[in-house]
Amino acid sequence: MSPSAPLLSVERLSKRFGAFQALDGLTLELAPGEVLGLVGPNGSGKTTAINVISGVYSADAGMVLLDGRSIGGLPIHRRAHLGINRTFQVPKPFKGLTVGENLEVAAVYSRADRAEIGKCLEFLELAPLVGREAASLNSAQQKRLDLARALIARPRLLLVDELGAGLNPVELQRMAQTLTTIARSGVALLVVEHLLGFLRELTSRVVVMDAGREIFEGSLEVAARDQQVIDVFLGG
Amino acid sequence: MPRGGWYSVGVVLLFALLPFVYGNHALLFNMMMYLVLAQGINVLFGFTGYLPFGYVGFFGAGAYGASLAILLVHLPPVPALFVGAAVSVLVALLLAPLLRLSGAYFAIASLAASEVVYYIVSNPHLVSLTQGPYGISLAQVYNSGASYATMVVVLAMALAVVVYLRNSHMGLALQAIREEPISAGFAGINVVRERIRAWLLSAALAGLAGGTYAWHVSVFYPKSVFDLNISVFAIVFTLFGGVATLVGPIMGTLLLYGLYNWIGISQPEYFQLVFGIVIVLLVLFLPNGLVSLLRRVKIHVP
Numbered sequence: 001m002s003p004s005a006p007l008l009s010v011e012r013l014s015k016r017f018g019a020f021q022a023l024d025g026l027t028l029e030l031a032p033g034e035v036l037g038l039v040g041p042n043g044s045g046k047t048t049a050i051n052v053i054s055g056v057y058s059a060d061a062g063m064v065l066l067d068g069r070s071i072g073g074l075p076i077h078r079r080a081h082l083g084i085n086r087t088f089q090v091p092k093p094f095k096g097l098t099v100g101e102n103l104e105v106a107a108v109y110s111r112a113d114r115a116e117i118g119k120c121l122e123f124l125e126l127a128p129l130v131g132r133e134a135a136s137l138n139s140a141q142q143k144r145l146d147l148a149r150a151l152i153a154r155p156r157l158l159l160v161d162e163l164g165a166g167l168n169p170v171e172l173q174r175m176a177q178t179l180t181t182i183a184r185s186g187v188a189l190l191v192v193e194h195l196l197g198f199l200r201e202l203t204s205r206v207v208v209m210d211a212g213r214e215i216f217e218g219s220l221e222v223a224a225r226d227q228q229v230i231d232v233f234l235g236g
Numbered sequence: 237m238p239r240g241g242w243y244s245v246g247v248v249l250l251f252a253l254l255p256f257v258y259g260n261h262a263l264l265f266n267m268m269m270y271l272v273l274a275q276g277i278n279v280l281f282g283f284t285g286y287l288p289f290g291y292v293g294f295f296g297a298g299a300y301g302a303s304l305a306i307l308l309v310h311l312p313p314v315p316a317l318f319v320g321a322a323v324s325v326l327v328a329l330l331l332a333p334l335l336r337l338s339g340a341y342f343a344i345a346s347l348a349a350s351e352v353v354y355y356i357v358s359n360p361h362l363v364s365l366t367q368g369p370y371g372i373s374l375a376q377v378y379n380s381g382a383s384y385a386t387m388v389v390v391l392a393m394a395l396a397v398v399v400y401l402r403n404s405h406m407g408l409a410l411q412a413i414r415e416e417p418i419s420a421g422f423a424g425i426n427v428v429r430e431r432i433r434a435w436l437l438s439a440a441l442a443g444l445a446g447g448t449y450a451w452h453v454s455v456f457y458p459k460s461v462f463d464l465n466i467s468v469f470a471i472v473f474t475l476f477g478g479v480a481t482l483v484g485p486i487m488g489t490l491l492l493y494g495l496y497n498w499i500g501i502s503q504p505e506y507f508q509l510v511f512g513i514v515i516v517l518l519v520l521f522l523p524n525g526l527v528s529l530l531r532r533v534k535i536h537v538p
Contacts, residue, residue, distance in 0.1 A: 088418075092419040105425070146419075
C-alpha cells in the first residue's frame, strides 16, 4: 500500500456531537508526497476527520500519529509547527489584513523565510493582489490565499477541505495542477472533495466514508463499481 | 518615525502644554485618563475582539494597589503606581480563564468580575486593609502638578503601546486572531498566549491610569473608582472613534468627552439624551467609527 513509512496514521478515531456519531473508528494512513481522497455523502464525517487531525476538535477516542508520535493533545499552532496545515471549506483568511499581511504574519509565526512570501504569491497567482484587503477578494482568490497561508508554514501534511467547490472549470484545472505540484514536492495531501472529476486529476486512491466509518479503500474506478459505495451515494 | 508616531507626540505635547494656557486642569486630566483607558480598551477589543465591560475593575485595582502601597508600605507615589499596575496585572492573570468565553458572555463575565473586585475592596470587614467603604485619603502625598505630569507620561506610554501594535508583528498577529482565531493557529500563532499578553497589557494601562487618578484626586471612595460609567465611557469613546487604529480612540475621546463637559455637567439630562442618540446613530450608520468616514475619502488613518 504505502510505499514508505507513514507520515500520518489515524487509528480508530471517534468523535460524537451530542447524539450524533460523526466519527466511528476511522483508520487511515498517508505517506509523504501521497495524495489520498476522502469522499462520502454529506454528514459522513469527512470534515470532522480533518478537524480532529488538525486539532480544531479533540477526539473522543483513537489516536492521531505524526511520524509515529501521538499529537492528540497538541494545540493547533504546535501542530502547524510540526508540519500539519489545512485549508477551509469556507476560506478563512484574515479579512481585515491585506493579502501581503496575511502571508507575512504566517511567515513570521511559522519561522519561515520571508523570501517565501514572494514565491508563494507568484505560485498562487496572488502577486497582483498583494496590497488588497483580503475581504475584497472573490471566493476563488480567498481560497488561493487560504492555501498560500497554509503553504507558507512549510507543511508536510496538507489537509484540503473542498477546495474545488465553487470554482469554474478553468480555475478547477489550475487548482488541480497547483495541488499536484505541491504533492510532487513531497507534501502529503488529504483531500476532502465532492467533485470526483477534480479528485481524479489528483489521485486514484480514495477512502469512502459513511456514518463516520470507512466503507471502502482503493482506487476511484473500483469504488465506482462497489455495490456498498453505490448504495451509500444513491440511497444516502 | 513609525506610523502614528507623530500624532502621538502631538497629542502628548498638547496635554503637556495646555495647562499653561487653559485653566480647567481637572478637565484636561480626566481627558487624558479617558484617552489612556480608551487605548487600553482598544488594545483588547480593537486588536483581539474581546469587549471588557468590567474594564473599570483594573482601573479600581490600580487605584487601590497604588494607594495601599503609599499608605501601608510608605512608597513614594511614582513607584506606588507600578505596584498598582502590578496589582491590576495580577487580577488580570487570575481572570485570564474568562478569555475562554466569547462575545456577550465574556463582556458580562468581565463585568461580574469587576463587581467581585469592588465588593472585596469595599467590604467593611477589610477596613484595616482597604478602609472598606469609607474610601482612601492620600492627602499627605497630594500634588496636583506632579500627578498631572505623571498622567502625561502614562498617556505617552499608552499611545506608545498602540503605535507598537500598529507597527509590529504582535499587532498583526492579534488582528489575525481577532479575525479568524483558527486560521491564526494554523499561521503558527499561539492564540492563547497572545490573547493573554494583550489582556495583561490592557490591564496594566488601566492600572497605571487608576493609580495616577488616585494620586491626583487623593480622596476617593471605592464606588468612584469602580464606577461602571468609567467602562462605558471608555468603550463608547473607543467605538465612536474607531477601533484598531491609533487615531480613532483619540478622536472619540476628545469629541465625546468634550461634548460631555460642554453640556453634560450643566445639563446632565440633555447629555444622556444626546449621548444615547449618538450611540444609536453610531451603531446604525458608522459601525466602524469616525475613522471609517476618513477612510471613505481615502485619508490614511494610522
